[in-house]
Amino acid sequence: MNGRQTLMLLGILVVAAAIGRWWVSSQLDQNTVACSAGRKQLETVYTMVDELSDRLASSNVSKDESAVLRHFQERAIDAYMGTVNPKTRTSPQRTYLDRIYTIDFEKEAPEFKRTQIVNFLWNAELVPRMRCTTLVLRPASPGDNRRRQLPAGAERPDVWQIEELIFTQRSPVEAAGRPAGS
Numbered sequence: 001m002n003g004r005q006t007l008m009l010l011g012i013l014v015v016a017a018a019i020g021r022w023w024v025s026s027q028l029d030q031n032t033v034a035c036s037a038g039r040k041q042l043e044t045v046y047t048m049v050d051e052l053s054d055r056l057a058s059s060n061v062s063k064d065e066s067a068v069l070r071h072f073q074e075r076a077i078d079a080y081m082g083t084v085n086p087k088t089r090t091s092p093q094r095t096y097l098d099r100i101y102t103i104d105f106e107k108e109a110p111e112f113k114r115t116q117i118v119n120f121l122w123n124a125e126l127v128p129r130m131r132c133t134t135l136v137l138r139p140a141s142p143g144d145n146r147r148r149q150l151p152a153g154a155e156r157p158d159v160w161q162i163e164e165l166i167f168t169q170r171s172p173v174e175a176a177g178r179p180a181g182s
Contacts, residue, residue, distance in 0.1 A: 081110070
């Protein structure tokens with residue numbers, strides 16, 4: 001190799017090294033910005049978790065049966081459904097215990113809009129392990145509660161009667177020598 005080729009090769013290597021350094025430093029800047037943004041997002045998530053755990057700790061819903069019954073009452077009032085009378089029964093199994101709550105409304109023929117029913121169901125299931133297991137609805141008809149035929153395509157009123165509403169709360173039972181939930 002002569003001096004000119006060596007000089008050319010060294011020049012190309014210097015330019016390649018400069019481009020490489022510029023690329024690495026831009027990648028470093030991008031990674032630094034991404035890491036700081038990730039830290040901020042993690043801090044936001046940590047604060048949200050702390051707030052939610054505080055809200056859960058201060059929640060009025062507990063494992064106490066009277067608190068669950070009060071929870072149903074409050075959710076019905078929030079959904080403008082009037083007062084409810086939850087009836088409780090238990091169904092013990094080998095590995096779990098089912099608490100079954102049958103919801104009766106004080107009105108003789110309770111009629112509600114779908115938004116009220118959805119609001120009540122959504123908020124009633126906020127109790128841990130609580131699920132709606134039975135819901136029987138039928139369209140409410142005006143007047144004497146007899147069904148009348150509407151012509152096809154006619155507007156139907158958005159009013160429904162709840163014939164049966166049952167919630168079930170399933171809790172694990174302590175096995176011999178094992179705590180519940182393990």
